[in-house]
Amino acid sequence: MYADNIQMKKSSLMENVIEVNKLTVSYVTDQGKVKALDDVYVTIKKGSVRGVIGESGCGKSTLAKSILQILPAAAEIESGEVLFHGVDLLRKSDNELRAIRGKAITLIPQDPFDSLNPVFTIETQMRDIVAPKLFPKRIVLNRSKVREKIRRLVINKLKQVQLPSPEKLLCRYPHELSGGQKQRILIAAALLLNPLLVVADEPTTSLDVTVEAQILELLKDLISEYKTSTLYITHNLDVASAICDYITVMYCGQIIESAPSDSFFTNPAHPYSRKLLECLPKPGRGFIDIPGRVPSLIVAPQGCRFHPRCERRLKECSKERPPQMNIGAGHWICCYNPDLN
């Protein structure tokens, strides 16, 4: 049903850190099977930031969890592959994944308030992250020397995320710190071992506007300095345009548009993407919204899932899912009737 994109397959394994191909993930619920991800294709070029945009229920969290392989028990991977430097993560054993997670692929979680263990100091938690990766055999001969080494590494990283007096910070507990500080610590933790891929799950959503601005600047600086490939998940288009090199738009578990950032924001081709950008409130103009509601995934519409709410819909849209169409310069969409001007 879904046409293969020949251009994507051509890209060499060296260039793409992540290649998600034809991934379908379902959840088993009380009311039946729900396809959270339906034939999803995502690539992340080495050293770039790929933003995944979408509203609630579109599947972006599921995508992140699939890459990290931390899906809940109710999730079923029906088909597809997740290639990390050419190696399929879906076929890896738990032990192998554990070695990758936290070292080669790390996560910056969404909620700084819940993501740190309240009963341990910052130092203990950072050490817990680093030690198993640096010393997988767990036999440590000179404990204090090792601890000192880890401590220096952590302090260095905390300085890089612009936290003042990191030595003092290490003995604090999470509840003594502010949201912004905690988020910086989480970023430091994610970058501690210089990972190849960072998955950022809406890291600035719960922060104040001014703090969010600071964190975004910080992320931009760190990413460009270390050339870390990043998967940046957000529902905030402003944030995406600030930090992402490439944009992927998801709707109801499907990828509907993928483009370099500039191309996307100047010329969004898919009607949904266009509407999404128009929805941002501007004074002097009435409120623009998208009619209808996001459909429940249990009874998802046939064909293109957006068609019931689309003003450009054609007859074909309700019958079959539109194939991928390349509209030039790495910009491709899934639509029978895109707006190309």
Next chain:
Amino acid sequence: MMHGVSKPEKRDTIIIEARNLKKYFPVKSKLLHIHVGWVKAVDNVTIKIKKGETLGLVGESGCGKSTVGKTLVGIYRPTDGEVWFEGARIDNLPQKPMKNFQNKVQYLHQDSAGCLNPWWKIGTTIREPLIVHQKNLSKQEMARNVDKILKKVGLEANHVIRYPHEFSGGQQRRIGLARILILNPSVIIFDEPTSGIDVSVQATILRLLENLKNQYDLTYIHISHNLAVIRSVSDRIGVMYLGKIVELGDAKSIWEEPLHPYTKILFDALAKHGSFSEKSRDRFIVTGEPPDPQNPPLGCRFHPRCPNAKDLCSKEEPPSKEVDGGRTVACFLV
């Protein structure tokens, strides 16, 4: 639809106002529950809201904007200062007479799901205000009112038998709204009405609020940290920082020319992102974090983070002074 343009008969009647409002929350030590300090959530706030306008109250977390809203409505009693409604003082009334005002000034919670009792059907929840305030209505009349109000907010009458968790965030917001509107209030205070809702649905809610305002001749206080939304809905904007109002005035002019350094930084943070968003302004570098409301800095509360701070700023608190155009700014350097 233009905002910032008043109705043909220009009205300047003040409908609700806060005079030198203070709300402090006591801090008790963990062990012996001894009083050790105060969190000065709202510290000497004076605002007059005109009938028919939308006042946008903006600021970051901890600035006290929610507390201002809750104190105006009566959820909190002020520690000091007064709340006046339609020319009468209402903050010091005992419970019974207070009830008469509670249906005229209403508050919509930020937590759209949390403000609905999870064990009650939404029909019961919406009917509740009628039972409290208009006991003499018959069951049928109450049911009819509930149905009518549901339609007004864009829901259907047969939704009355459902429970809150069966609705989406946007719909839950509407249910909360229905519960407030059924009493025909004059003033509604919205606490972050668009938070937790998808962008595509935000506009629907905002449009609904606008329609209701025009239909029922309401006055709104719109509390939010989302500057884009505040900009599009407000006639006037008030910027709060750590319990104080630092700038207050006409929305358009504040946006085009913010005077207080904090306002500039706040608006800057919005404009910075996005190649397709607003034109970039002269950037102020923002440093540090929003400080602790329990230990506010001496003098001007913003001075530790202010790029223009002078000696005076750390010693005295700047008074709110009027600048031409009906604006007030609390800064020594303006």
Next chain:
Amino acid sequence: MTTYKLLIRKFFQDRNGVIALIILSILFVAAIIPSSLAPHPDDFGATINPRERLEAPSPKHLCGTDHMGRDIFSRLIGGARVSLMLCGIATGSALLIGTLVGLIAGYYEGWIGLLLMRISDIFVSLPQIVMALVIVAALGAGIKNAILALAVTYWPFWSRVVYADVISIKKSPFIEAAKALGTGTTRIMFLHILPNIVPNIIIRSTIGMGGTILTAAVLSYVGLGAQPPISDWGLDLSSSRAYLPTAWWYALFPGLAIFLAVMAFNMAGDTLRDVLDPKLRRSRKET
């Protein structure tokens, strides 16, 4: 599907819950119509049948006979009524008093809350069985006093549970919203807060019933609860001591009855917790 149907369906999906329900239903039926169920209903009270004394289990006497020749199986069925009634009334009254105290203490807090909670704390710090024994010993043995003792020693536990729940629910936005609308205190306490506490109370009370049955059995065992010749599990267990180890059935079956009843209540409580919990949890937005 309405909530109740959904809850019931969920309950039946749990195997333990179904087993518990079966056992409890049998107990309830036995409590209501013991005479129709028991093969020898005359044996509930004082019958003497010396010829059939201490007979091992047989088709005529499924659980054997006791030292007075009475059919143990029938007596177990009779004992169900005593147990359930005793524990039902005791737990019910403890619940009522405790919930009321907890509601008031939790809603008003301040010195009322402090006072009520300290009183509860005093009661709770002493073991329930010891207190119950003391009370019954002081007032005199018998079912009525046993009920009183159980209720009096049990309500403080509930008041603490309810107090904690009320304190946390009081801060919820929907209570704030109700207050903002001008709702009166009584209405808030009973119509707004109480329904949110009830699920927790239901769950704990089923488990509590199990515990109360055990405590009641202990009281009867030491002779302070039901008095002979009433059929009562604890009493029968106590009487069986003299005839062990030969008349093993005399001790086994009353003990088994107690065990099954307590276990059934506990399992039901567990299943209820799983069934009722998801509704209490607030729904999160899926990203």
